[in-house]
Structures are given as C-alpha cells and as structure tokens.
Amino acid sequence: xxxxxxGVYVHWPFCQSKCPYCDFNSHVRxxxxxxxxxxxxxxxxxxxxxxxxxxxxxxxIFFGGGTPSLMLPDTVGAIIDSIASNWTLLPDAEITLExxxxxxxxxxxxxxxxxxxxxxxxGVQALNDPDLxxxxxxxxxxxxxxxIAVAQRLFDRHSFDLIYARPGQTAxxxxxxxxxxxxxxxxxxxxxxxxxxxxxxxxxLHAAGKLEVPPPDEAAALYELTQEVTARHDMPAYEISNxxxxxxxxxxxxxxxxxxxxAGLGPGAHSRIDGKGHVLGLSAERHPERWLEQVERQGVGxxxxxxxxxxxxGDEYLLMGLRLREGxxxxxYRAISGRGLDRRRVADLVENDMVEHLPSGRLRATPAGxxxxxxxxxxxxxxxx
Amino acid sequence: xxxxxxHIRNFSIVAHxxxxxxxxxxxxxxxxxxxxxxxxxxxxxxxxxxxxxxGITIKAQTVRLLYKAKDGKEYTLNLIDTPGHVxxxxxxxxxxxxCEGSLLVVDASQGVEAQTLANVYQAIxxxxxxxxxxxxxxxxxxxxxxxxxxxxxxxxxxxxxxVLVSAKTGLGIDEVLEAIVHxxxxxxGDIDQPLKALLVDSWYxxxxxxxxxxxxxxxxxxxxxxxxxxxxxAVYDIDxxxxxxxxxxxxxxxxxxxxxxxxxxxxxxxxxxxxxTITDDRKPCATALPGFKPAQPVxxxxxxxxxxxxxxxxxxxxxxxxxxDASFSFEMETSAALGFGFRCxxxxxxxxxxxxERLEREFDLDLIATAPSVVYRLxxxxxxxxxxxxxxxxxxxxxxDEIAEPWIRATIMTPDDYLGAILKLCQxxxxxxxxxxxxxxxxxxxxxxxxxxxxxDFYDRLKSVSKGYASFDYHLTDYKTGDLVKMQILVNAEPVxxxxxxxxxxxxxxxxxxxxxxxxxxIPQHMFQIPIQAAIGGxxxxxxxxxxxxxxVTAKCYGGDVTRKRxxxxxxxxxxxxxxxxxxxxxxxxxxxxxxxxxx
Numbered sequence: 001x002x003x004x005x006x007g008v009y010v011h012w013p014f015c016q017s018k019c020p021y022c023d024f025n026s027h028v029r030x031x032x033x034x035x036x037x038x039x040x041x042x043x044x045x046x047x048x049x050x051x052x053x054x055x056x057x058x059x060x061i062f063f064g065g066g067t068p069s070l071m072l073p074d075t076v077g078a079i080i081d082s083i084a085s086n087w088t089l090l091p092d093a094e095i096t097l098e099x100x101x102x103x104x105x106x107x108x109x110x111x112x113x114x115x116x117x118x119x120x121x122x123g124v125q126a127l128n129d130p131d132l133x134x135x136x137x138x139x140x141x142x143x144x145x146x147x148i149a150v151a152q153r154l155f156d157r158h159s160f161d162l163i164y165a166r167p168g169q170t171a172x173x174x175x176x177x178x179x180x181x182x183x184x185x186x187x188x189x190x191x192x193x194x195x196x197x198x199x200x201x202x203x204x205l206h207a208a209g210k211l212e213v214p215p216p217d218e219a220a221a222l223y224e225l226t227q228e229v230t231a232r233h234d235m236p237a238y239e240i241s242n243x244x245x246x247x248x249x250x251x252x253x254x255x256x257x258x259x260x261x262x263a264g265l266g267p268g269a270h271s272r273i274d275g276k277g278h279v280l281g282l283s284a285e286r287h288p289e290r291w292l293e294q295v296e297r298q299g300v301g302x303x304x305x306x307x308x309x310x311x312x313x314g315d316e317y318l319l320m321g322l323r324l325r326e327g328x329x330x331x332x333y334r335a336i337s338g339r340g341l342d343r344r345r346v347a348d349l350v351e352n353d354m355v356e357h358l359p360s361g362r363l364r365a366t367p368a369g370x371x372x373x374x375x376x377x378x379x380x381x382x383x384x385x
Numbered sequence: 386x387x388x389x390x391x392h393i394r395n396f397s398i399v400a401h402x403x404x405x406x407x408x409x410x411x412x413x414x415x416x417x418x419x420x421x422x423x424x425x426x427x428x429x430x431x432x433x434x435x436x437x438x439x440g441i442t443i444k445a446q447t448v449r450l451l452y453k454a455k456d457g458k459e460y461t462l463n464l465i466d467t468p469g470h471v472x473x474x475x476x477x478x479x480x481x482x483x484c485e486g487s488l489l490v491v492d493a494s495q496g497v498e499a500q501t502l503a504n505v506y507q508a509i510x511x512x513x514x515x516x517x518x519x520x521x522x523x524x525x526x527x528x529x530x531x532x533x534x535x536x537x538x539x540x541x542x543x544x545x546x547x548v549l550v551s552a553k554t555g556l557g558i559d560e561v562l563e564a565i566v567h568x569x570x571x572x573x574g575d576i577d578q579p580l581k582a583l584l585v586d587s588w589y590x591x592x593x594x595x596x597x598x599x600x601x602x603x604x605x606x607x608x609x610x611x612x613x614x615x616x617x618x619a620v621y622d623i624d625x626x627x628x629x630x631x632x633x634x635x636x637x638x639x640x641x642x643x644x645x646x647x648x649x650x651x652x653x654x655x656x657x658x659x660x661x662t663i664t665d666d667r668k669p670c671a672t673a674l675p676g677f678k679p680a681q682p683v684x685x686x687x688x689x690x691x692x693x694x695x696x697x698x699x700x701x702x703x704x705x706x707x708x709x710d711a712s713f714s715f716e717m718e719t720s721a722a723l724g725f726g727f728r729c730x731x732x733x734x735x736x737x738x739x740x741x742e743r744l745e746r747e748f749d750l751d752l753i754a755t756a757p758s759v760v761y762r763l764x765x766x767x768x769x770x771x772x773x774x775x776x777x778x779x780x781x782x783x784x785x786d787e788i789a790e791p792w793i794r795a796t797i798m799t800p801d802d803y804l805g806a807i808l809k810l811c812q813x814x815x816x817x818x819x820x821x822x823x824x825x826x827x828x829x830x831x832x833x834x835x836x837x838x839x840x841x842d843f844y845d846r847l848k849s850v851s852k853g854y855a856s857f858d859y860h861l862t863d864y865k866t867g868d869l870v871k872m873q874i875l876v877n878a879e880p881v882x883x884x885x886x887x888x889x890x891x892x893x894x895x896x897x898x899x900x901x902x903x904x905x906x907x908i909p910q911h912m913f914q915i916p917i918q919a920a921i922g923g924x925x926x927x928x929x930x931x932x933x934x935x936x937x938v939t940a941k942c943y944g945g946d947v948t949r950k951r952x953x954x955x956x957x958x959x960x961x962x963x964x965x966x967x968x969x970x971x972x973x974x975x976x977x978x979x980x981x982x983x984x985x
Contacts, residue, residue, distance in 0.1 A: 009944060064943075193940040220936040241940050256944040270945040281948055312951060319950050323942060348969055352912050372912055373938040378957040 002274065003332065004260025006053070007060035007252045008083050010042065011266030012068040013288045016100075019136040020201035021163070021194060025268035025286045026066045033288075035075045041295040042265050043082040045284075048300040049263040050086035052280075053273050056261075058087045060094040060252035063117075069099035073111030079265075080116040094157070094251040096121055101147030101160075102139045109147075113154050120151050121190075121250075122160040127177045131166055136201075148184055157248060159188035165214050165222050166194055174222060175229055182233035187248025191226050192241045193219060220371050227367065240323045240370060257324050259317045259336075267291035267301065272308075272316075279308040310338040318377050327355075327364025342384040349379060391571045393642040395463045395600070397480050397513075399505055400490035401498035401856060405520040408552040409490055409561070410448075410466050416558045417450040417462070419630060447598060447644060448631040454566045462565055463628075463644040465585075467504075473732065476586075479659055479677055481507055483585045483600035483644060486514040486569030488561065489542070493519040493549070494526035496827065497539045498856035499798045505540055516564045517547035523554050531825070539824050574641025580604035580663070581670040584614070585644070587657040589708035593625070593633070595651040599663060600644050603670065606663075607638040612649065615673040616661040621649035654711050680712040682730025683791065683861060684737055684840050685774040687718050687755035687883065688744070689726030691963060691974060695750055696725045702748035703727060706740060713740055718775070722883050722967055723753055728775055734840055753965075753974045755883040757840045762789040762864055776885040779871050782922065788887070789864040791836040794819065797847070799855035801826045806850035814838035815889060834859075835867065837887065872897055872926075874980070875918040876904065879968040883977055893919075897927035900980045907976035910934040915970055 014033055015026040061083055063076065076097065083089060096119040097112055099105055109120060124144045126132045132140060139147075144160075151158040162181055164174050181189060196206045196213060205211035214222065230236060235243040239257060242250065255262055261279075264271040268286035272279055284301035285291040291301040308316070314337025321328035334340045346363070349355045354369035354376050369376050400406040450462040465480040467473075481487065487508040491497060508515060517536055519529050529549055536544035548564050550557030586598040599606065606612070608626045613619070625648045627635040639645040651657060660676035690699050703715050714730040731737040737757060744750050761773040764786045773779060773788075795816075799807055801823075811818070811832045820831035834843075839859070847855050872893055874884040888896050897919025904917050912934055919927040942950060964971040 195940050216936040223936065223938075240938060240942075253943065256942075256947070262944055264944065268945070270948060272944070272947075283945075283948065306948070315951050315954050316947050319947060319954060320942070349912075354912055371936055371938060372934045375912060375934055375937045378954060378961070381954055382958050382961040 001057060001059075002261040004258030005059045005251075005255045006056045006260055007062065007255040007262045008046075008049075008058055008087070009252075009262055009264040009266075009269055009271075010061065010063045010068075010079055011264065011269040012063060012065040012071055013267040013286075013291075014070055015065065015067045016070070016138060017136065018201075020205075021135060021197070023197035023200050024066070027288055029288075033070075035072055037292065039075055039078045039082075041292050041301075042079045044295050044299045045265045045301060046079075046082045046086045046263075049265070049271065049273070053087070053261070053263065055087055058083060058089050058093055060096070060255060061089075062095075062252040063097040065098055067100055067105075068097050069105040069108060069112075073108060073115045076112055076117060077115030094119055096250065096252055098123065099147070100137075100139060101144040103143055103146065106143070106147040106150045109150050109154050117155075119155055119157040119159070119250075121188075122147055122151060122158070124148070124160040124181075125163045126166070127162075127180055131169070134167065135163065145184070148186075152186060155186075157188065158186045159190060159244075159248075159250065160185065161190045161192065163192050163194050164226065165219050167212055169214075169222075171218075171222060171225055175225060178226060178229045179233075182230060182235055185233075185235065188242070188244045188250065189230070189235055190242050191230070193223060223371055224367075236325070237370075238325050240373065254324075257320045259313075259320050269301075275307060279313055281306040281308050281312075310336065313337060314339070315381050318381050322365055322373060322377055322380075325364060327358065327362045329362055331361070341380055342382075345379050345382070345384070349376060355380075390574060390576075390640065390642040392458060392460045393463070393572055394460060394486065394565050394569050395465070395484040395572055395642070395644055396486045396488060396565055396569055397465050397467050397477075397484050397508070398488045398490055399467065399477070399481075399501070399508055400520075401492070401495075401500040404490050404492040404495065404498070404501070405552045406490050407466070409488070409518070409520060409550070410464060412552050412555055412558045413450060413462075413464065413562065414448060414631075416555070417452045417562070419448065419450050446631065447629050449628045449634075449644070452562050452566065455563060456566075460566050461643070462562070465644070473736070477504055478507055478511075479585055481511040481513065482660075482677065483583060483598075484511075484513065485572055486516065486565070488565070489515050489517045489536075489540075490520050491517065491532055491536060493522050493529050493532050494524055496532050496535045497798070497824075499796045499858040500856060502540065502796060502798075503858040503860070505542070514569050515542060516561075516568050517542060517544045518561060519547050519549050520552055522549045523551035523556060535824055535827075539829070572642030574601065575603045576605060576641050578603035579668045579670040580606055580610075580612070580665040581674070582606055582639075582663040583674055584657060584659060584661040584663055586659060587651075587654050589654050593648050595648065595654055595657065596633075597647050597649070597651070597657055598644070599639070599647060601639045601641050602674070603641055604665065605638050605640060606645070606647065611666040612647075612663050613666040613669060614658065614661045615664055615669070616658050616676065617656070619656065620666050621651060624648045624650060654708055659711075680732055682712065682714055682732060682760075683836065684731045684733055684757050684759060685728060686731075686737060686757045687720060687723065687726050687728050687775070688715075688741065689720065689723040689753045689755070691751040691753060693724050698748065699727065699744070699750055699752070702744050702750060703729075705748075706743060710740075712736070720755075720777070720882050722881055722965055723755070726753075730774070734844065751963075753883075753977060755977060756886050758887065759791050759836045759840055761869065761887060763787075764789075773887075776871055776887050777882050779887070782871075787866045788869045789866045790869060790887075792862050792865050793834055793836050793839065793859040794862050795832045795834050795839070795857060795859040797830045797832070797855055797857050799828055799830070799851050801828055803851035803855060804828045804830070807847065807855060810843075810846055810850055814843060815892070833862065835865075835889070836861070838889075838892075870921045873920050874900055874904070875916075875920060876908070876967050876972065877915045877970045878918075879970070881967055881972070884980060890921075893921060894926050901927045901929040903980045904972075904976055905929040905931055907979050908970065908972055911970060913969075 013025055013027050095117050097117045098121050101122050125135055127141055129140050196202050230243045237243050238249050261272055267288045269284050271282040282302045283304045285294055285303045295301045317336050353366050356366050398406045446466045448464050452462050453459045467477045467480045489505050533544040536542050548560045581603040583600040585600055590596050610623050627633045628645045662673035664670045690696050712732050715727040718726055718728040763771045763773055765784050766786045816832040816834045822829050868890045869887050870890050872886055872888050873880045901917045901919055914933045915931040917929045918925045964973050
C-alpha cells in the first residue's frame with residue numbers, strides 16, 4: 001500500500017444544468033446519455049489502470065462530477081464491480097457518491113446503497129431558497145432537508161456541502177445557517193468559501209461589476225467564524241474546508257491530502273500512480289463523447305502525461321498535506337523531494353505564528369496560517385535563502 | 386594614383402535625433418556607388434542591433450565615398466557619422482575635430498531642436514564651414530521658408546542657399562554632394578613635413594584587434610612605419626593601414642588630409658588616448674595637437690547579477706564591453722542587500738541604459754541596477770577632499786564640512802503650449818532660469834540645474850509633460866555646494882543600502898514620500914505588517930505601511946486540481962527567485978527601479 005493509501009475516482013461529467021460558480025468538468029446533454037456504453041468505457045479504463053498499478057488494495061471509491069446522482073444504480077453497481085475485479089476492494093472500503101438533493105435523486109439513494117455505495121455527499125450549498133436560486137441550484141431547502149433525512153436513514157456515513165461568503169451574505173446570516181447545518185449534519189460537513197473561478201458565469205458577472213464578493217478582511221472573518229461555529233458543534237476542521245466528528249473524515253479525500261496514489265476514471269479525471277523512479281501524473285480528455293471514443297479506440301482516455309520528479313512531488317505533498325490539521329511529516333517530505341525544509345524559512349514562519357511543530361515531529365499550519373495557507377506553502381516550497 | 390589634397394573633403398553631419406541623419410548618410414553612400422544595392426541596408430553605418438532598434442547612433446562611424454563631380458573630377462569624401470544624443474557629445478567633438486565642414490540637417494517641418502543647437506555650436510567652434518540641409522522636404526508639413534528663417538534667427542547662420550532634400554526619396558542628393566565639393570574647404574597639410582596625425586577614435590574588432598581611426602595632418606603614414614603616440618610615449622609598428630568603405634580597404638599609405646584606419650598590435654583600446662598626436666618615431670614633429678579632454682563618467686550606479694552565480698560572467702562581459710568603450714568604467718562593489726556586483730561609471734543615463742541592455746542581451750545576464758548617482762565632492766572637516774560615487778560610502782555627517790554637486794546648463798526647446806509645465810518641472814528640480822526666448826511659437830529656455838535632479842527621470846518627465854515635443858540638451862558647468870543629505874529607506878526597520886540616495890534637503894520629504902508610496906505598491910503583502918520608512922540620520926521623514934496578508938487560501942482542492950495548483954506554485958517560486966531578501970521581507974527587483982522614478 002502506498003504512503004497515504006490508494007483510491008479510485010470515477011467522474012460522471014453530466015449535469016442537468018450548469019451552476020454559475022462551477023468550473024468543474026460538467027456538461028449538459030438534452031438527450032439521454034447512453035449509460036451502458038459509458039459503463040463499458042469505465043471498465044476499459046479500470047482494466048488499463050490496474051495493469052499499470054498492479055492489484056493494489058483499494059481503500060476508497062469516489063463518484064464525483066458533474067452529478068453522479070444522475071447515474072442509474074445499475075451503472076454505479078457495474079463500475080464498482082469492475083473496480084473490485086481489477087483491484088482488491090478492501091471489505092471496509094469507503095464508497096462515496098456525490099448527489100444532488102432533488103426528490104428524484106433522493107429516491108435513488110436506496111438503489112445506490114444496494115449497488116455498494118456506503119456514503120453520500122449531498123450538494124446542499126445553502127439553507128435558504130433565495131440563495132439557492134442565485135447559486136443556480138435546482139432544489140429548494142425543503143428537498144435538501146428531505147434528502148439529508150433519507151441519507152440518515154440509509155447510510156452510516158454521509159456529508160453535505162455548503163458554500164459561504166455568498167454575495168450579500170452577512171456574518172450573522174452565515175452563523176445562523178451554519179449553526180442549523182451543524183445540527184442537521186451526520187458526521188461530516190464541507191463548507192467552501194465561494195471563489196470566483198475563471199470562465200464561469202460568476203467570473204463574467206464579477207468582471208462586469210454585477211457580483212460582489214466579500215473583501216479579504218470580511219472573507220477572513222467569515223472563515224474564522226466558520227471555525228468557531230463548527231468547533232462549538234464538535235465538528236472541527238480536519239482540512240481547510242472539511243469538518244468531521246472523529247472517525248467520519250472522508251477517507252477518499254484523505255488519499256489526496258496525504259498525497260497517496262489514485263486512479264481517476266472518466267472524462268477529465270486526474271491520476272497519480274507510481275512509475276519507474278517517478279510518479280506519473282495523468283489526465284484524461286475532458287469532453288465526454290470524445291473521451292468515450294478514445295477509450296473505445298485505445299482502452300484509456302489519457303491525453304496528458306507527466307513524469308513528476310522529486311521537486312514536483314515535494315511541491316504536491318506540501319500543497320495537499322498542509323491543508324490537513326494533522327499537517328505533514330518533514331521526514332517524508334525530505335524522502336520525496338530529496339531536500340529538507342529550509343530551516344530559516346520554517347523558523348520565520350514559526351515566529352510569525354504561521355506553522356507549528358507537533359510533538360510527533362509533524363509540521364502543521366496554525367489557525368492563522370490556514371487563513372493564508374497559499375502564501376505559507378509558497379514560502380516553504382521556495383528555494384532556500 | 387594618389388589624388389591631391391585639393392580633391393579631399395572631410396565632413397560630419399550634425400542633426401537632432403530623428404531628423405534623418407542616418408538616412409541621408411545611407412543615400413550618400415548609395416548614390417556614390419560605395420556599396421552595391423545588395424550590400425545596402427537601412428542605417429548602414431549603425432552596426433549594433435541596439436542602434437538600429439532605437440534609431441540612434443552610439444558609436445561614430447566613418448566611410449570614404451568616391452564622387453565624380455559635375456566638374457568632371459573625382460573627389461574623395463570622408464564622412465564621419467556622429468551620435469546625436471548628449472551622452473555621446475564627446476564622440477561628436479572628436480569627429481568634428483577631424484573634419485573641415487559639416488552638413489547641418491534640419492527637419493523641414495520640425496525645425497531647430499536643442500540637440501541641433503548644441504552640435505552646430507560645436508561645429509562652429511571647430512571652425513567648420515556649414516552647409517544647411519533641409520530634410521523631409523517631400524512631407525506635406527514641410528515649411529522650408531519658415532525653417533530657413535528659423536535657422537537664421539536661432540543659430541545666426543545664413544540659410545538662404547540651404548539644400549532642400551528628401552533623404553527618403555533621394556530628392557536633392559546630388560545637390561548635397563555638389564555642395565560638399567564646392568562649399569566645403571579642402572583640408573590643408575604639408576606632405577613634406579614630419580608625420581603629424583590626430584588619433585580620432587579607437588575600437589576593438591574581434592578579428593583585427595584594436596583599430597585606430599586617424600586623420601593625417603602633415604606627412605605620410607605608411608605600412609610598417611614605426612609610430613609614436615606623443616601623449617603616452619608608446620611606440621608601435623603599423624601592421625595594416627587602410628580606409629573604411631565602410632569595410633576596411635587596405636592601402637599602402639595615407640596622405641595629409643586623409644582619414645583612415647591603422648592596426649599596430651595594440652592590446653587594448655585603453656592603451657590609446659583619443660586626441661593624442663601620432664608621429665614618426667624616428668622623425669617626430671615638433672609640436673603636438675591640442676587634443677581633447679577625456680570623457681569623464683558623470684553618472685554612477687551599481688550593477689548586480691540577479692543570480693549570484695553570474696558574477697564572474699558579468700565581470701567578463703563588462704571587460705569585453707570596455708574593450709570598445711573606454712568611457713565606461715567599473716569596479717567591484719559589495720552590497721549587503723544585493724551581494725557582489727560592480728559600481729559603474731557612465732557618460733549619462735542613456736549610456737547607462739545602453740550598457741545595461743547590451744550586458745543583458747549580448748551576454749544573456751539578468752541584472753539589478755541601483756539608484757543612479759552623480760559624483761559629489763566632499764570637503765571633510767579635516768580639510769581632505771573626497772569624491773563620492775556611491776551614497777553608501779558617505780562618511781559620518783559630523784566629519785563632513787560641505788558637499789558640492791555637479792550642475793548643468795540645460796537648453797530646452799518646446800512648442801509654446803508646454804512651456805508652463807516645463808518651467809514648473811525645472812523649478813521643481815531646483816532649476817535656475819538663465820534665459821527664455823521665442824522663435825515663432827517655439828520657446829527656448831535655458832536653465833541651470835543640479836545634475837542629481839536630472840539623472841533620475843527628468844528626461845522621461847520632460848517628454849511626458851510636452852507630449853514628446855520638447856527637446857533637451859545639456860553640458861556640465863561646475864560644482865556648487867548644496868544642502869545635501871543622505872536619505873535611507875528602511876523596510877521593516879532594516880536599511881536597504883541599494884535605495885540610499887543623496888538628496889537636497891528641500892526635496893527630501895517629497896522624494897521620501899514618493900519612494901515609500903512606490904515601495905508600498907511594489908512589495909507584495911507578507912504574513913506580517915511591514916513598515917516602510919524614509920529617514921535622514923535617525924529622523925523618519927516619511928512612512929507607509931504594508932498591511933499583513935489576511936486571506937490567501939484555496940477553498941477547494943481535490944486531486945484533480947493539484948496539477949493546476951502546482952503550476953501556480955511553480956510560478957510563485959520563479960517569482961521569488963527574482964526577489965531580494967531584506968531581513969524577513971522579499972522585495973521584487975522591479976521595485977528598486979520603480980522606487981526611484983518620481984511622479985511629479
């Protein structure tokens with residue numbers, strides 16, 4: 001088992017409509033998607049990746065998107081079976097599916113459970129209807145509550161997502177909403193600060209001055225408020241934007257953040273697998289139908305391949321690992337990157353209360369450091385003085 | 386066949402930048418058949434890339450033209466092309482000394498500009514016969530009558546028989562050639578006297594070594610002759626002798642009045658002294674020529690490699706440039722902030738810019754230039770005198786009795802509309818008005834200004850306030866004592882030596898404020914608050930604060946995003962390489978230059 005574990009990601013690239021803030025690889029189709037044909041393509045890719053990695057034990061599968069809850073339960077089941085037959089699926093493997101909370105989709109939750117899914121992550125995003133509408137969501141708050149209730153009944157582990165720092169949102173609004181969310185939550189909650197991503201509807205509105213997002217000071221205050229409220233409910237952040245009660249952390253996402261290995265199946269999916277003396281970074285054709293055709297022709301949808309050397313791996317380990325409250329292991333960083341962390345840079349960051357050493361020898365960001373983590377990482381990754 | 390001295394004409398072209406000097410030279414070369422169509426290119430005498438790109442001449446070039454005049458005789462015309470910019474005025478003066486006449490080229494629509502004046506007065510001082518040439522006569526805006534009148538009014542030169550040309554279309558070129566033959570005097574000289582020749586210029590050629598441009602006054606200069614430099618006393622045997630066509634054409638000897646080139650196993654350009662008199666070692670002439678004042682560097686700055694590992698390469702590159710440009714000087718310098726580098730002396734800001742650009746381009750070096758500084762003269766309390774090239778070296782104020790700074794006399798010509806803004810600019814820079822006069826709707830202002838107020842960005846500001854219409858020329862006049870103080874910039878309480886400047890007390894607060902504001906814009910936010918202060922002695926005169934970074938984190942980062950995130954991180958790492966560390970603060974190198982530019 002690689003350091004950080006091994007998981008399989010499955011990307012379902014379709015949505016009913018495109019949300020204005022989203023820059024993920026998602027596409028809207030007005031004709032029914034030929035799901036059996038996609039299943040075959042996923043099977044081909046699973047077999048291709050398994051030949052590269054050998055029969056590793058799989059500790060997690062994650063269906064992301066797009067909107068995976070538009071998949072038929074049979075489609076999901078067939079893909080899980082194919083992963084299980086190409087690798088060794090551990091008995092306690094976490095199998096998560098991202099779902100939208102519309103009543104139609106919630107009605108499929110039982111089918112997903114029967115297909116092998118044991119965790120859902122629901123895209124709730126907001127607990128008030130006007131904001132849901134502004135975020136381009138097709139559900140309302142009542143449906144969201146109902147979907148969470150269904151998940152509660154069917155799954156031991158489930159989660160939902162919220163977006164905050166929304167246009168016009170005050171600290172008081174957010175505190176009330178987050179407080180309610182924590183009470184509704186099972187063991188896990190993700191709270192993402194709204195960011196304006198390039199090439200989205202929000203980016204155009206923002207550029208045209210028609211969408212205001214909170215300035216850095218307010219955004220920082222909202223972030224701090226989020227930490228306070230979740231801590232009150234015993235759901236501290238184990239990652240920048242992810243909160244869980246002990247034992248409810250997303251094991252799949254921990255594979256990424258602990259810089260483990262993962263095979264990504266589907267259009268636009270990224271992978272990190274071991275090569276000979278390096279790590280291979282692969283990414284697939286993003287366009288669904290073109291991906292399908294390429295997989296049918298060549299067995300895999302990879303369009304970009306990069307050999308990651310020690311420096312690149314070191315950078316990625318910092319980028320991912322420092323997002324976690326458990327931080328990084330400096331010895332592992334040294335082993336991966338071929339160089340130690342620069343003592344003077346670390347000392348300066350410690351002095352500025354940005355990072356701290358743990359008794360275990362690990363290094364992690366302090367609460368102040370998390371607010372400016374990108375700058376902290378840039379410092380640690382930079383060449384020594 | 387050796388032609389007699391009567392059939393030689395030596396001439397320069399003086400003009401303001403952009404008035405078409407190089408194009409006219411091209412046409413003269415072309416129409417005398419000196420170069421074939423195939424060999425011809427634009428600005429043929431400007432051999433450096435940087436000269437062609439900027440459309441300027443840096444290094445004087447010489448070319449021999451053979452012209453069959455309308456009187457049926459063949460004449461040898463020696464043209465010495467000269468730079469137009471003030472920084473290279475010394476090149477102009479030596480070229481003029483080798484000639485008997487000049488073409489004064491004036492744009493027929495723009496008229497007389499500041500550089501025209503400076504150069505034409507130099508030509509008059511050298512007793513030149515001057516032929517006015519009005520160029521760009523083909524343009525609809527050309528007003529030859531008005532410009533003729535202007536030449537008479539401003540320069541005091543009879544322009545009634547000015548030659549009208551278009552160097553672009555070739556119109557009037559024959560008339561120019563005839564005017565050179567008939568209106569410029571032939572050189573004088575005595576072939577029977579001992580050799581007396583003027584060392585006009587020297588440069589380094591990768592194949593031939595040091596080449597020396599000479600003007601023979603009396604006697605003969607021959608291949609194999611043992612010559613003596615009268616000033617330095619050095620003796621050499623002439624290896625090669627020839628004329629520039631513009632490539633070297635070997636000959637056996639040079640006669641009085643001729644301009645040519647010799648090589649003589651001279652190791653370095655620095656071994657030759659421009660203006661020296663060359664004579665025959667065995668049969669020397671009685672008296673030397675008056676010679677020229679050597680060009681003195683007036684502006685100094687530090688040049689440091691961005692990558693410390695490039696230091697030796699920088700030293701080698703500077704040595705190579707100096708082979709060809711003895712007016713550029715350098716010595717090693719260490720800076721707490723910037724590491725090892727060189728303190729360099731230049732003839733002016735354009736010279737500085739050009740050397741820096743050539744080092745970066747021709748030798749592929751990345752450099753940081755520190756604040757340009759002039760040469761101050763300090764009188765210490767113990768009576769010693771000291772020249773100060775670098776504010777960092779300034780002694781403790783209690784040991785200084787007084788500080789003197791160089792002043793210049795500047796001539797600015799401008800359309801009337803911009804006069805107000807220009808007067809304000811000069812006043813703001815401590816200028817003292819000497820003269821203000823009008824020619825038509827153009828004003829000519831003469832100001833005395835401290836050079837240290839000019840070296841930063843005066844020229845840029847002048848261009849900006851006049852929308853590019855004002856022209857500017859200057860020469861150094863003298864040193865005057867001034868109330869000068871050393872201003873330091875402290876970033877996060879650490880003094881940044883590379884940003885120390887000497888400044889007049891009356892300007893200190895304004896400059897300090899401007900520098901702090903610039904640095905505030907240029908230094909990225911850090912994880913802590915950064916005070917930026919300007920201080921004189923221990924007293925803070927201006928302050929800005931860069932607030933601590935509050936929020937900088939990617940909200941969502943899944944596996945798929947990591948490649949994109951890593952690419953961003955790699956860019957940040959690259960950016961950090963180009964920053965300099967001061968205490969705990971990283972300052973981007975652009976900040977050093979930006980901090981010194983002022984927005985008045």
